Amino acid sequence: MRHGLLPLLAELRPGYEEATVQAAMVRHEQKQEHLKYVTSYVKEQMTDRGLPLEAIQKLPTDFRRLVLRTLLPDHDFTSEDYNRFLTLLRVDMPSGEVYYGNWRIQRTYGYVTCVRCPEKNLLPEALEVGIDLGTYHYGEQTITFSRTTTGIPFSAVQFPLTIRSVLPGDRIRLAVGTKKVSRILVDAKVPRASRAEIPVVVDAAGQVLAVIGHRIAIFGSFELFAESCLMIEW
Template sequence: MVSAFQKVAEKKELWRYGDAIVVAVSGGPDSMALLHLLHSVSKEQRLRLVAAHVNHGFRGEESERELQTVVRFAEGLELPCETVTLDMPAYLQENRLNLQAAAREKRYAFLRDTAERNGASIIALAHHADDQAETVLMRLIRGAGLGGLSGMTDKRAEKNMELIRPLLRMNKSGLLQYCEDYGIPYMVDSSNAKRDYFRNKVRLDILPYLEQYNPRLSSSLQRLAEVAGAEGDYMEQQTELLLESIVSRRQGHLEVSCADLTRLHVALQRRLIKLILRYLLQENDYLSFEGIEKMRLAALPESPSTWRMDIGANLVCVREYGIMRWFRERSDAAVPALGAGGYVYKIAPGLQALEAEPSGWTFTFHWSAEPEAGNEQTAGYLACFDCSQLELPLVIRSRLPGDRIQVLGLNGSKKVQDMFVDEKVPPSCRALYPLLCDAGGRLLWIPGIRRSSHALAVKDGRELLYITARNE
């Protein structure tokens, strides 16, 4: 078993020569075997081991005996052992939390603290192959996808630590025999026989029942985890490449064209949406299959050209014509005041540059008495004005209800809202789209769209103002 243990560690690169490792030891046969196995290879690998035990305070004297058993065993191996005793029943009553989730949170916090105090970046956990089979079956019952069916991983990063599971390919029966062969003491957790928890029901009732139809069900579930994990890793790599190649980041938005998204295989569509959400969310609570499917279907050609979905945590997904966008909505307090969530910036004479931060646009100003080459009145993102006809100071602001512009080349005025629709400006960008006005409130220019017929530049030596707009 020691040889198999070493081979798995080398193949999966669970640690490096000379690493410091905190070993989570509950006192059961699995974790006690793990501590002994790591100790068996520690001299050759120059590993520095620290045992860590958490007494959650659920089982009174039994929990205390577990703690003492772990401490004595670690002392016999001449390893340091750090312990903590918690009053989890009181903590749960005070905070009204889920028992298992709260216990895990406290346990992992102690393990991370222990690792930091001892200069370790690796925490070893004693989950084994039978635990893996139970985990896969539990997730299958709950309706997990391919990612969930891959079960627990050999190693994964969590915050600033790396969690490793060296026993993930060893069965419980083998670990029990190992303890017997080497005279390793261990305790049996009496709560494992109670059917209060879903995992215990799976272990005690569901797996034994299903094994009537497949005596090797546990091995089959472990193999399923291996296959799903490998295929999931490959799909994740492909999705990462897609994120870099077809998803763009613009004004704090992640966006992809509907055409690029829908031409992918449906499996990659779902994975890409999920990966985008993972980049924007800290928690996985909002990553439901149903939600991801709604976003995927919204990108189809037959779906409405404009669509919106509030995901949660201020995150929004919108379809705007041919583009799917994901972004966090700003709170009203995040932008300068002008109406509901708007902004306004004054342009003093001589100003050279301005960043209208809420909109993501930047402007440069060139005040000159000499016409520049071409002297275009407007060229998309460049506009030129006769300063003598402007009522200063100019302002750049967001849109207000009823805004209209006297469009150059057209008779009469036109609503800004109608121009946004005509130009297919995404609805999510309209509220903060910058408009150039003079001090009298006259709308002079909608950058990238149209300018007004007011203050046209003339070649008679008057001072001119050239404004360049950029949206990056």
């Protein structure tokens, strides 16, 4: 190319070298201005829940690509990376996620978030709770078990209890029937990637007694019981 095509171009279009360099400089300045605008726009639109999907969709397609650059400014992206991001924005589903290195960009219930993935995706080990009860720490949660006059009747519980992560098929007893724990977390709009981090308390028979942060099992009308009960607080 250097010895064959470029001399031919110089003959056909004198001064093309300077024009090409100038065009590249103008294009670079435009891209920097666009990136500066999108960075400011993302900062203005960002909320505690993340960046509203609606705000991103108001941007032209080229500017939507730059949202990815704004979220991960230290990364180099290929055209395929940008296409995956645009696809995440287009898919008509309540949630989705794409990964770039150890970063996860997630779309959940109309918001886009960007979080660093832990180097080791390990959940805390299950904890056993004996009849002495007390306070336990599971991940970032503090859970207290105590004996009171209201709560889950001890006659309905088999010890030891276990604090663990949610498992497929877990169900919790409610006032009428039972409900899947996974459905409770969906209804609470817990992001899919965070649902495995929600602890549950189960007894020795496998009954889910509590979904920490969200729900406690209901075993009849507690007020009618004269016996002592188990209270689970967080």
